[in-house]
Amino acid sequence: MTDRVATPSPRRPWGLIAASLVAVALAAIPVVHLVVRVLSADPAELAAVFDRPRIPLLVGNSVLLAASVTVTAVALGVPSAFLLARARLRWRGAWAVLAALPLAMPSYLAAYGWLAWQPSMKGFWAAWLVLSFVSVPYVTLPVAAALRIGSTGLDDVARTLGRGPFGSFMLGTWPQIRPAVLAGALLVCLYTLSDFGGVALFRFPVLTTAIQQAYSASFSRDEAAVLAVLLVGLALLVVIGEQVARGRAARRIQAAPTAGRRRMTRLGPWTAPGLLLLALVPAVAVVVPVAVLLSRVLTAETLQAFDGANLAQAIGNTVLLSAGGAVVAVALALPIGVLAARHRGRMVRGIESSGYLALGLPGIVVGLSLVFFSLSVVPALYQTALVLAFGYGILFMPKAIGSIRSATGQVPTSLEDVSRTLGNSRARTWWSVTARLARPGIFAAALLAAVSAMKELPATLMLRPTGTDTLAVELWQRTDISAYGAAAPYAVALLLVAAVPAFLLSDARAGREATREVIAPETRAGREATREAIA
Amino acid sequence: MSRLEVRDLTVGYEGAPVLHAVDVEVPHGELLAIVGPSGCGKTTLLRTIAGLLRARSGEIRIGQRMVTTHGIHLAPEKRRIGWVPQDAALFPHLTVAENVAFGMLAGRGSARAARRAAKSDEVRRLLDLVDLAPLAHRAPGQLSGGQAQRVALARALASGPELVLLDEPFGALDPMLRADLRAAVRELLRAEGVTGILVTHDQAEALSVADRVAVMRGGEVLQLGTPEEVYRTPATPWVAGFVGDAVFLPGVLHGDEVGTAIGRLRAVPVADAAGLAPEDGADVTVLVRPEELRVVRADAASVAGGMAARPAGTAGLRGTDPGDEGPGDEGLDGIVTDVEYTGHDAMLALALADGVSLRARVTASEFVPRGTEVRVSIAGAVLAYRPET
Numbered sequence: 059m060t061d062r063v064a065t066p067s068p069r070r071p072w073g074l075i076a077a078s079l080v081a082v083a084l085a086a087i088p089v090v091h092l093v094v095r096v097l098s099a100d101p102a103e104l105a106a107v108f109d110r111p112r113i114p115l116l117v118g119n120s121v122l123l124a125a126s127v128t129v130t131a132v133a134l135g136v137p138s139a140f141l142l143a144r145a146r147l148r149w150r151g152a153w154a155v156l157a158a159l160p161l162a163m164p165s166y167l168a169a170y171g172w173l174a175w176q177p178s179m180k181g182f183w184a185a186w187l188v189l190s191f192v193s194v195p196y197v198t199l200p201v202a203a204a205l206r207i208g209s210t211g212l213d214d215v216a217r218t219l220g221r222g223p224f225g226s227f228m229l230g231t232w233p234q235i236r237p238a239v240l241a242g243a244l245l246v247c248l249y250t251l252s253d254f255g256g257v258a259l260f261r262f263p264v265l266t267t268a269i270q271q272a273y274s275a276s277f278s279r280d281e282a283a284v285l286a287v288l289l290v291g292l293a294l295l296v297v298i299g300e301q302v303a304r305g306r307a308a309r310r311i312q313a314a315p316t317a318g319r320r321r322m323t324r325l326g327p328w329t330a331p332g333l334l335l336l337a338l339v340p341a342v343a344v345v346v347p348v349a350v351l352l353s354r355v356l357t358a359e360t361l362q363a364f365d366g367a368n369l370a371q372a373i374g375n376t377v378l379l380s381a382g383g384a385v386v387a388v389a390l391a392l393p394i395g396v397l398a399a400r401h402r403g404r405m406v407r408g409i410e411s412s413g414y415l416a417l418g419l420p421g422i423v424v425g426l427s428l429v430f431f432s433l434s435v436v437p438a439l440y441q442t443a444l445v446l447a448f449g450y451g452i453l454f455m456p457k458a459i460g461s462i463r464s465a466t467g468q469v470p471t472s473l474e475d476v477s478r479t480l481g482n483s484r485a486r487t488w489w490s491v492t493a494r495l496a497r498p499g500i501f502a503a504a505l506l507a508a509v510s511a512m513k514e515l516p517a518t519l520m521l522r523p524t525g526t527d528t529l530a531v532e533l534w535q536r537t538d539i540s541a542y543g544a545a546a547p548y549a550v551a552l553l554l555v556a557a558v559p560a561f562l563l564s565d566a567r568a569g570r571e572a573t574r575e576v577i578a579p580e581t582r583a584g585r586e587a588t589r590e591a592i593a
Numbered sequence: 594m595s596r597l598e599v600r601d602l603t604v605g606y607e608g609a610p611v612l613h614a615v616d617v618e619v620p621h622g623e624l625l626a627i628v629g630p631s632g633c634g635k636t637t638l639l640r641t642i643a644g645l646l647r648a649r650s651g652e653i654r655i656g657q658r659m660v661t662t663h664g665i666h667l668a669p670e671k672r673r674i675g676w677v678p679q680d681a682a683l684f685p686h687l688t689v690a691e692n693v694a695f696g697m698l699a700g701r702g703s704a705r706a707a708r709r710a711a712k713s714d715e716v717r718r719l720l721d722l723v724d725l726a727p728l729a730h731r732a733p734g735q736l737s738g739g740q741a742q743r744v745a746l747a748r749a750l751a752s753g754p755e756l757v758l759l760d761e762p763f764g765a766l767d768p769m770l771r772a773d774l775r776a777a778v779r780e781l782l783r784a785e786g787v788t789g790i791l792v793t794h795d796q797a798e799a800l801s802v803a804d805r806v807a808v809m810r811g812g813e814v815l816q817l818g819t820p821e822e823v824y825r826t827p828a829t830p831w832v833a834g835f836v837g838d839a840v841f842l843p844g845v846l847h848g849d850e851v852g853t854a855i856g857r858l859r860a861v862p863v864a865d866a867a868g869l870a871p872e873d874g875a876d877v878t879v880l881v882r883p884e885e886l887r888v889v890r891a892d893a894a895s896v897a898g899g900m901a902a903r904p905a906g907t908a909g910l911r912g913t914d915p916g917d918e919g920p921g922d923e924g925l926d927g928i929v930t931d932v933e934y935t936g937h938d939a940m941l942a943l944a945l946a947d948g949v950s951l952r953a954r955v956t957a958s959e960f961v962p963r964g965t966e967v968r969v970s971i972a973g974a975v976l977a978y979r980p981e982t
Contacts, residue, residue: 470680472680475682476676476749478645478668478670479644479645479670479672479674479675480675480751481673481699482698482700483668483700487702490704494704
């Protein structure tokens with residue numbers, strides 16, 4: 059419409075870039091420190107570590123588990139997403155909530171629930187089952203969102219040109235959802251690679267569990283460091299692979315049709331199998347473990363051993379520490395998210411993607427690297443709440459970046475222009491207009507980080523101040539000694555406490571939707587924002 | 594006194610400049626319309642005047658204050674201007690009255706301050722001015738597009754600006770609303786005695802609302818003048834075609850006449866930007882406005898020609914074929930090949946006997962249906978330009 063295309067870009071936002079670089083550096087320092095430490099170690103010692111026959115086995119197990127869980131989650135998640143977004147279903151809203159439910163379930167909680175019921179479960183198949191079902195929503199949610207904004211126009215054209223229903227789906231719809239499938243698969247793969255609790259409970263030896271073992275046996279901390287570097291390497295390979303695949307996909311489809319009709323599919327005889335699939339995922343990931351836990355809580359034995367004061371203490375610690383982590387995560391993510399939402403260019407893209415790299419950092423690696431870093435650089439801070447909150451901040455910064463970026467991006471720049479011309483300085487404009495309107499999104503970012511921090515196990519195990527136990531740690535210590543009954547109250551408390559921010563989060567989302575309605579009455583802008591949020 | 598003066602302004606970073614040596618002047622209290630096709634740099638010019646973009650070189654002076662000059666860039670918040678963007682950009686977390694109040698806070702804008710200031714008499718006066726007092730407590734989401742633009746204008750005026758900049762404020766509105774709002778904006782700016790600049794891509798809007806019109810293309814101002822000057826004596830054939838319907842014919846200049854396919858016409862040569870007028874005997878491009886052509890039915894013309902004397906001094910079309918030139922035989926024979934009927938007037942596509950096609954605008958009372966044989970003549974002198982290369 060207007061000649062905004064030709065408008066010259068404003069000057070480089072040096073202040074914002076500097077703040078973002080500081081945030082990226084802060085997040086990267088501990089891991090870089092770890093890698094440098096390993097690489098500068100005595101080559102002979104390194105060779106000795108690598109000579110152990112366990113290392114190929116551990117790497118092989120990690121890769122095997124990550125690959126099989128990813129394939130399973132995609133195979134279950136894509137059809138689920140199709141059912142939720144494109145099929146004529148009764149109670150669609152309820153099914154959508156059920157499909158998202160496993161996200162609230164830490165893997166170790168699900169594993170613990172299953173073990174309490176079937177104590178004989180162990181090894182690869184047990185880990186595969188629980189991790190696959192817990193991580194299906196990572197695929198279902200983005201793919202369903204992509205299906206909701208995509209159109210079936212191309213499918214219809216393909217049908218009229220003589221393709222069958224499946225052929226035309228592959229031709230018309232698949233290219234539209236491919237980036238979402240890839241993004242979901244990436245999340246599942248990273249989640250599995252970095253999972254510690256679930257795998258450890260089923261006694262399946264992978265890199266994460268071996269790192270924890272080596273770390274606990276304090277004489278082989280160097281081995282832990284080597285294993286951690288291997289794990290980071292694997293995770294980075296996955297992230298880079300996904301970037302390459304997505305780049306290729308983006309080149310192939312230049313412009314996906316945005317405004318178009320969506321045809322809903324009538325399921326007919328497929329209704330029963332479809333509903334079964336939609337019910338199966340939350341049943342395996344959530345319903346069975348929670349039912350078992352609840353039945354355990356109510357037994358006499360558990361009630362007798364119940365220590366209310368200890369539980370209250372653990373809840374308090376969990377809330378305080380995760381809140382601290384959320385503050386750090388938002389502080390680190392704020393400059394990066396605002397920069398990415400407001401500016402373009404190679405430098406900005408580089409900063410943003412390095413912010414997202416932390417997505418590939420397993421909690422156990424961040425924990426371990428902060429242990430080394432704090433011990434050798436700031437020993438006074440070793441095992442303080444500050445370091446733990448900082449660890450949470452690094453781990454959950456990427457989640458906060460996405461939320462802050464889309465919230466800021468939804469504030470039209472013309473509002474900032476108006477505020478400037480009305481006499482308000484750049485800083486005041488940012489504070490009283492941009493940040494004011496992006497507030498629900500920033501709040502959501504903090505909640506998201508807080509929920510994740512509450513459930514984080516390995517980093518908490520390594521970094522917590524001595525004697526400060528969170529719900530996750532208490533739970534873990536009891537499952538460790540197979541005191542399943544005694545762990546149950548902590549498990550239930552963790553679920554309930556984590557549900558509070560999750561509930562607020564769905565509310566904050568609703569608030570953001572409302573803001574978006576006000577700011578951009580044409581749904582096009584909103585749709586684009588959603589598209590960006592998914593991509 | 595808040596006249597605006599832009600001298601030799603160049604804007605743009607990497608590569609070719611978006612604006613190239615632009616000069617613009619707006620006297621105090623006048624409304625200037627900047628018009629041009631997409632990508633011509635008109636919004637860039639407006640944003641640079643506002644200080645939202647930095648100039649590479651050149652000067653901008655608002656009233657007595659130099660706001661942009663070599664190496665100096667006054668921040669937008671210190672320029673005392675009002676900004677009305679295309680999307681109105683009302684603050685969604687503030688009501689209508691609070692939005693207007695936000696404009697009065699002079700650098701201490703915040704939701705709380707706006708809420709307090711919303712009760713002041715000045716806000717009341719401005720809302721009355723834009724006829725929106727009953728909607729003072731509405732949220733921006735509950736307003737129509739036209740109402741939102743009025744609020745945006747009131748908010749811009751609330752800061753007591755010396756200059757109000759409007760960036761395609763009517764772009765998203767339907768045609769009826771546009772005309773109303775256009776008139777309202779002009780009245781308001783006049784009533785408040787504020788100098789204004791309006792960017793639009795709609796030439797009819799520019800001609801009808803503004804005291805002066807600047808026509809831009811490719812980062813340059815091709816012509817700046819009153820609407821009448823721009824329409825009646827466009828600086829180039831391109832400007833002529835952009836601000837209105839135009840028929841261009843190739844011709845050869847002979848003194849104060851030009852020889853074309855439709856005969857010899859009285860002509861006024863027009864100098865180009867470099868001051869070069871077409872020379873005698875040179876090839877020229879001749880501009881004819883469709884409404885300058887007179888079209889009458891062939892049968893009526895011969896009757897009229899037989900009864901009335903030929904009007905003296907009318908430089909009519911004379912057929913190139915001498916056989917056409919009988920006594921009282923004014924103009925050229927042709928046939929109406931197509932009609933675009935708009936109600937108040939009609940555009941006729943004409944094919945002349947020797948293969949030349951023309952477009953003529955006639956009023957509803959002179960309407961002739963398709964297929965009618967007509968006689969075409971021209972009133973007044975035409976403009977002759979050096980051909981564009």
